[in-house]
Amino acid sequence: MAQPKIPFNRPSLVGRELAYIEDAIARGQLSGDGHYTKACNAEIARTTGAKAALLTHSCTAALEMSAILCDLAVGDEVILPSFTFVSTANAVALRGATPVFADIDPDTLNIDPAAVAAAVTPHTRAIIAVHYAGFPADMDALAAIAKDHNLVLIEDAAQAYGSTYKGRPAGSLGDMAAFSFHETKNIISGEGGALTVNRADLVERAEIIREKGTNRARFFRGQVDKYTWVDLGSSFLPGELIAAFLFGQLAEEGEIRRRRLAQYSRYHDAFAPLAAEGCVQLPKVPPETTGNGHMFYLLMHDIDQRDAFIAYLKSRGITAPFHYVPLHSAPAGLKFGRTAGTMNVTDDISARLVRLPMFFSLDQDIEEVIAVVLDWFRQV
Ligand SMILES: Cc1ncc(COP(=O)(O)O)c(C=O)c1O
Known part of the structure; x- marks a missing residue:
């Protein structure tokens, strides 16, 4: 098929991505959670102001981690927009919980807080706010609803790296946030993502969920002498080559x-x-x-x-x-x-x-x- 003259998206190198990939190879670790993953985590936490940032292989993975962190189960409901990518709803449905679709605001195309308030039932456990086109949703209004009903507030910040709401960065606005570094986003690594966590009580569990349900991160920090299966989890982390490429992008x-x-x-x-x-x-x-x-x-x-x-x-x-x-x-x-x-x-x-x-x-x-x-x- 002939290439369009002007495609919708063209991924670019913007800085030192290739040098960092070479360096990652020279360092001798290509699996996850090495030098470049840690560097990306630190940079994302710095930019977003979040308590902790954990690199994932996609925003989809970060959303699935957030659904596990909420302990969603059959019968639970999560309010989210219908005007979003499938991953926002899949994360909920994969836990057996019900995505409850609420309408968006005609001006911002973000979820309408009035529609969210009307959608709350005794089964509601969480709200997922998508920051459409990179513009944060009305997080103060959503946080007030979440507080009133004891709900977890999750940002689907797939498109919003570097955006702010009332001077606060996306990723620091909810209990947790999911970012995408897919090649169509601003900051790219082909496929890629991150979960930021703003509640201290959830950080260690997020690390466990991301590492196949093991306490491997504690083991590497010397806090336990062996690591084992302690919770639900999956393989949500990317390898070091992806992280090295991403670090080059994050720097720019x-x-x-x-x-x-x-x-x-x-x-x-x-x-x-x-x-x-x-x-x-x-x-x-x-x-x-x-x-x-x-x-x-x-x-x-x-x-x-x-x-x-x-x-x-x-x-x-x-x-x-x-x-x-x-x-x-x-x-x-x-x-x-x-x-x-x-x-x-x-x-x-x-x-x-x-x-x-x-x-x-x-x-x-x-x-x-x-x-x-x-x-x-x-x-x-
Ligand atoms: C709002 C939203 N959430 C989640 C995703 C999934 O991101 P990823 O491809 O990194 O899994 C996308 C992808 O475009 C998106 O637009």
Whole structure:
């Protein structure tokens, strides 16, 4: 298949990734929890202000760890948006618990605290807030609901590394948070992720769950003289080659964010006149947040217009995907989940949203994307 002229995403080297991989090999440990994993953990904890950070092989893994940490079981419920990636709900369903889908706010596309409050039942154990497009959800409102009902508050911060809410970094806003370093995110290692933990009482258990349910981390710290199976767990940690690559990226987080925010502003400025004429809607920045330039999307009038727009961009060599297909009406969502209240905003937004290319090395190609988008709006 011919490569698009301008792909949706192109992974880039941004710093010393290859040198760190060579160094990891020279150090003689390729399995997990070596020098570079520890360096990444420390850097992620520093950037997010979290109590502890644990590298995982994906955000999916970090979400599954959080579900184990909550001791979710059959009959328990977890409130989350339907407008998210499947991993947010899978983590809950894998424990036998029920994902309860709540609608999103039409301005921020983040879970609507009023819908969450209405969805709470005596079976609710946790809330998972997805920070959509890298903009944190309204965490103070969600924390108040969690406090009132004694619920665990989890951030699905897959897209939000480097973002803030009321001056506090994503990853430090809930009891725990899951990050993604998948190649489509800002900071990448192919596949990759991290769990940050903000409750001191959960840190050691998180280490155990990540190391196949063993107390291996305590053994390496010399706190026990042998390690053994002490809890549920799985193999959630990445090897050192991934960690070494990631460390090279983490070191450049500021520059990556700066570039992406510049792309976000360029798109925004270019399309603001279209939005002013009512041709399209642009993303709105949620109050009291700073984003990380993760994503730029357009909201078209309806699904037919969106599909025609995507096809036009494709004909001009530009890949522009849409997401998310709502989970509440997906086959597995119907089987494992439950919908609380209406899903009008989720259904509406998911039919109209289209994402534009955004990646570290987009550079001058952004001008071509803008020109092609403007061409399309001129001809409709
Ligand atoms: C909101 C959200 N959560 C979780 C994930 C899963 O991330 P990963 O691919 O690192 O497992 C994604 C992936 O795009 C996501 O968008």
